[in-house]
Amino acid sequence: MNALSSRDGLVEVGFDAIATFFYKLAEAADKLKEEGLWTYMPDPSELREKVAQGTVRVKLGFPVYQKGGVIMDVTNVEQAGIAEDAGAVAVMVLDKLPYDIRKAGGVARMADVNVIREVMNSISLPVMAKVRIGHFMEAKVLEALGVDMIDESEVLTPADEKHHINKWLFKVPFVNGARDLGEALRRISEGASMIRTKGEAGTGNVAEAVRHMKTVMAQIRELVSMAEEDRVLKAREMGVSYELVELTARLRRVPVVNFAAGGIATPADAALMMWLGADGVFVGSGIFKSQDPRQRAEAIVLATSLWMDPEAVLEAQSMISERKSMMGIDIRQLKPEELLQVRGV
C-alpha cells in the first residue's frame, strides 16, 4: 500500500537535508576547488535574505511537485491543450518531436521562442523547453522568457563538446539526462535540480531507458553496501565530491527528483519505469507520434500514478490500441553516430 514511502530513503532523511547540503558544500568551496572537483557552486547569501527568489530550495522544490506525473513533449498550442486536458503535470515545447529530429537530421536547436510563448499563454501548467548542451545563451533566453524549467538535452545538437552549463547561475531550475550514476551526480554538481534517464529518444523503444534506470539503481545499491574508503575511490572515479556520494548512499536514491525518459510509448512502459524506481516520466514522441494521442496521453497519466496497481495499469492499457502505437525503431539498427545518448557525459 505504501508503495512510494517504502522504497524511498527520503522518508528517513527529509527534503531539507538535500537543500541544506548544497549550501554546506558551497562553504567548503575552496577545499573542493583545490581538489579540482567542484568548480560550480550555489550562492549561500540567499539564505540570509528575508524574501529570496529562485533559491536552491525553490529550484529543487519545483520538480518535487511533478513527481508521479507525466511531462509531455508538444510542438504547438493544440498539443499543449490535449496534454493539459489529459492530466499532464507539465509540457516540454520542442520545434520537432525527437522522432522527427532523427528523420530530419541537420542541427537541432532550441524551439521557436514565439511558439514557446504561445504555449505559455495558452495553458496553466508549467512549461519547459530544451536547450543544446553547453549553450549558456539559449538558456539565458529561455530564463528571460520565463519558462519554468530548462532541459539541457542531448536530443538537440550539443553546442559545447566539453562542458555543460553552470546551472547554479540561473533562477530557473534545470533537468539533465544521465545514463549512469556518475553522469547524474556530475549534472547535480553543476546545479541540475532534476535528473532523467537519457534512454534513446524518438525510438519508441523503452529498452535504453530501462538499461539506464537499472544501471543507476544498481550503482546506488553498490554504494550503499560499500566500505567508506571505497566510496572515496568511487567519488574520485565519478569526478564528484565525496560528500555528494555520501548523501546519495544515505538517501539510497538519486538526491534530486529522478524521472524516466527516452522511448516511453505505452502506459505499460510508463508503469515499468515507475516500478524500476522513476519518480515520474517524460513522454516524447510516444504520444503525438501515435494514432490515438488523446486516449494515450490520459492512459499514460493513469498508469504513471497507479503503477503499483496492476488493475489500474490494465485499465490504462485498455484505453489504447497497440495498432495505434508509434512504430518505433530497433536500437540495434541505429548506427553509432545516430545514437543521441552518447552526447554530453
Place this chain on the structure above:
Amino acid sequence: MKVGVLALQGGIVEHVYMLKKAAENLGINLEVIEVRKKEHLNQVEGIVLPGGESTAMYRLGKRLGIADPLRERISNGLPVLGTCAGAALVAKEVIDKQSGKKYEPLLGTNDVRVIRNYFGRQRESFEADLEIKGLGTFRGVFIRAPVMEPLSERVEVLSEFNGKAVMVKEDNVILTAFHPELTSDTRIHEMFLRSIA
C-alpha cells in the same frame, strides 16, 4: 494514530517524513498511510492533501472515485492539512491568476477562493519569512504558489504575505499556499496532528 497522505501525484514522501518527525516531537505513535482508494481512506483519522499539479490530481481523483468519499469525510469533520495544490482541491472556487480561467473544484468543501499561480511563474518562486498566528516566524517556501481569499467568516486567516492570505483555517481544515514540507520546521505538521488528538 493513523494519518493519510493523498498519494495520487506530487510531493507525497516529503509529507510522510514531516509527519513522522512531528509525531516524534509530540510523542505520538503514528502510522502514515498513502491514500489512493476508498479502503485506504476509511482507515485514517486525518489526511494531508499534498502539493502537485491540481489539474492532474483532479483528473486522477475523479477517475479513481476517491473524490466523493473524500468530500463526505471532510464535510463530516476529517482533519485536513492542504498545501498549495492540496488547498486548491478543497476550495469552493479556483481561478488562474494569469489566464483568469475558472476551474471546477474537485472537492469544494471549504469557503475559500484559491487564485493559482498568483506570484507568477517558477522564475518568481521564492522563500520568505512569514508571521503565523500562534506559531511566530516561519520560513515559507512558495513554488508557483497560489493565494487564498476567504469567502466567509468561518475562515480564519493565520498568515498573510503582501496583504494576501497564505495560511488559513476553517474548523477541521488547515490550508497553506506554501510548502512546510520543504523545510525542517515541523510546527505546522504538529499543529495538524494536535488537531486530531
